Amino acid sequence: MTAVDDRPRTTGIVKVFENLDVPEGFKVELLRGVIVMTAGPDVAHNDIVEAVQDQIPRQRWRRLQTQDIAILEETSQPQPDLVVLERGAGPGHGRLMPSEVITLLVEVVSKTSMDRDYMVKRSIYAAAKIPAYFIIDPVMAQCVLLTEPVGHGEDADYRRQRITKFGDLTPMEPLDLDLDLDTSEFAAYENVRPHRYP
Template sequence: MTAVDDRPMTTGIVKIFEDLEVPEGVKAELLRGVIVMTASPDIVHNMIVADVQDQIPRSRWSRLQTQDVDILNEASEPVPDLVVVARDLLPDSGRLLPSQLVTMVVEGVSKSSAYQDYVVKRSIYAAGRIPVYLILDPIMAQCVLLTRPEGEGEDADYLTQQITKFGDPVSLEMLGVELDTSDFGTLPDVRPHRYP
């Protein structure tokens, strides 16, 4: 008699991902069953993310950097640059934060991450019903605010998209914050991309 493993293929890749030893200076994420590794980001990227974090009031919101997020019904464990959760909803511990607790995720675009941030993660975060997805893009000097997630799996998307150039304020209504982008830097000598 032959034994058949009828578990979905994703079970195996999740186990491999969780046991993976990632070299220092490399970020690893599981995105729809694919392990994606990227180098550490540029200082410009990190300063923009830190500036956003500083503008979100800590008295009301937990602002977590590099927190793994568990996307319900997905073989995905993305690691956003910033995760915002209401302080009273934050669990006491755990590596994976359930997406249904998250109010906003923030991704800073780097030279190699535009496709992942604008296409793959947009769909993943929408599938996880994360209400607000903010893309900070120092290549195109713009913020892309995505709200109203809808749909399932790879067909999931955000129904509302607002593009704001660096220098103009971005209203983050769900957080009660008007984001000042006037100090956001840009990446020099990087070829523009075609997103969103």
């Protein structure tokens, strides 16, 4: 089991971030030294997270929502929509989960998070060597599974990318999850301008 200091020894922005008084209904993350505060998610967003969580077998995997991640080398403490790690791995208490024990991170794109989810977090998670990053995008009604992280810092990325449309089964075999994720319940956002990611 890997342990992590619940209070990183970094000074400056990390201390400011950890002492923020966050208004109820907001989410705050530290992404490469930048504090990002966002409003609570759309109901469709939460339904998607629940649908994914329900399909990942609890007997083998811990499926954690609103879990802060410790990525100290990146001066980052993101809070993905869903964190998946093997049952028995990671600490059983504390605010931060060490990135080294994580198998999969899931982010559901919001109407304002496209750049963060597709660019900033993609690079941060790859730099942290998270084996798989799964982006669920209700704006474009697609899923993007990223695997095989390579590189360091802002140049880090994932070598493999698989895109599937909502309604298609999404194979999760790179994670040894032995399942095809059913995306038929995923709802697309309405009246949102399309983007060009990934």
